[in-house]
Amino acid sequence: MSWIRKFLSVVYRRAVAIKYLLTPAQTWRKYQRLEIGSGPIKRSGWLTLDYCRGADVVWNLNKRLPFPDGCFELIYSSHVLEHFEPKQLRSLLSEMQRVLKPGGVMSVCVPDASLYVRAYIDGDPRDLLRHEPAILSDCPMDYLNYIFYMDGHHHMMFDEKSLRWHVTQAGFREFRMRAFDPTMDSEVRQYESMYAECVK
Numbered sequence: 001m002s003w004i005r006k007f008l009s010v011v012y013r014r015a016v017a018i019k020y021l022l023t024p025a026q027t028w029r030k031y032q033r034l035e036i037g038s039g040p041i042k043r044s045g046w047l048t049l050d051y052c053r054g055a056d057v058v059w060n061l062n063k064r065l066p067f068p069d070g071c072f073e074l075i076y077s078s079h080v081l082e083h084f085e086p087k088q089l090r091s092l093l094s095e096m097q098r099v100l101k102p103g104g105v106m107s108v109c110v111p112d113a114s115l116y117v118r119a120y121i122d123g124d125p126r127d128l129l130r131h132e133p134a135i136l137s138d139c140p141m142d143y144l145n146y147i148f149y150m151d152g153h154h155h156m157m158f159d160e161k162s163l164r165w166h167v168t169q170a171g172f173r174e175f176r177m178r179a180f181d182p183t184m185d186s187e188v189r190q191y192e193s194m195y196a197e198c199v200k
Contacts, residue, residue, distance in 0.1 A: 032073040036061065036096065037080030046076075062088055065095045073101055076184055078109040079193070081166075085155045093170035100200040106172065109185055112194035113157035116147040128192060147192075160194065167198045174199035 031047040038046075040054025049057040049065075059066060061084075075096050084092055096106050119125045120140045129135050129143065134151040136142040148157055158166070164175045178195045180187075185195065 034067075034072045034075045034099070036075060036077040037083075061092055065099055067099045069098055070101045070104075072099055073104045075100060075104070075106045076108075077106075078184075078186060079111065079189060081108060081110050082150075082154045082156050082158070089156055089166065090170065093167060093172075097171045097200055102200055104200045106167070106198040106200070107178070107181075107184065107195070108163075108167075108198065109189070109193050109195050110158050110163065111147055111154075111192050112159065113147060114159040115192060116143050117159075119143045158194075160196075163194075163196055167196075172198040172200060 031045075033046045035043060035046050035048045036050070038048035038050050038055055039052060040050075042048055042054075042056065047057065048055045049059050049061075051058060051060050057066065061080075077096075081089060081092070100106060115128060119128055120143050123140050125143050129146055131146075131150065134146050134149070136145055148154060160177060167175055175196060175198050178197050180190050180193075180195060185193070
């Protein structure tokens with residue numbers, strides 16, 4: 001039975017992707033805001049995109065985004081960028097920049113690796129290790145392994161300087177740190193996150 005579920009899941013994803021690819025580009029223009037890596041959660045006024053059932057657009061983020069150039073004013077992603085290897089990350093950031101309107105903003109939230117580096121130096125994780133499957137031991141080195149690998153799910157880590165570098169390489173002309181925004185950001189992840197806005 002599991003192979004049937006897998007098969008139906010693939011068919012569903014492809015059908016949804018084809019549906020959106022066949023939709024005229026003008027349809028995208030009724031949305032000014034895009035959330036990438038949304039999971040199944042939908043927000044009023046936002047178009048959501050992820051590689052899972054429940055998103056408005058089911059899409060593999062390793063592929064070119066299925067939107068025309070310059071069609072969104074705001075793109076948001078939370079705890080997404082760290083899941084991509086360097087080459088994939090460059091491609092995704094370039095795609096996000098491509099589909100933004102000139103002057104548009106990409107607002108991102110990522111884990112703040114510097115918090116874990118401080119925990120390693122101080123020998124005190126300060127309640128940072130909350131995801132049980134990724135906890136290896138109480139050794140300070142494993143505070144770093146926790147966030148850098150996250151049980152095999154993380155491939156990149158950022159502090160302010162590295163995040164600025166990566167988005168600048170993708171063509172964003174402005175970068176600024178921002179505060180936690182309760183209208184977009186998850187309070188559950190505030191303890192370990194940093195936030196930035198990048199302007200095309």
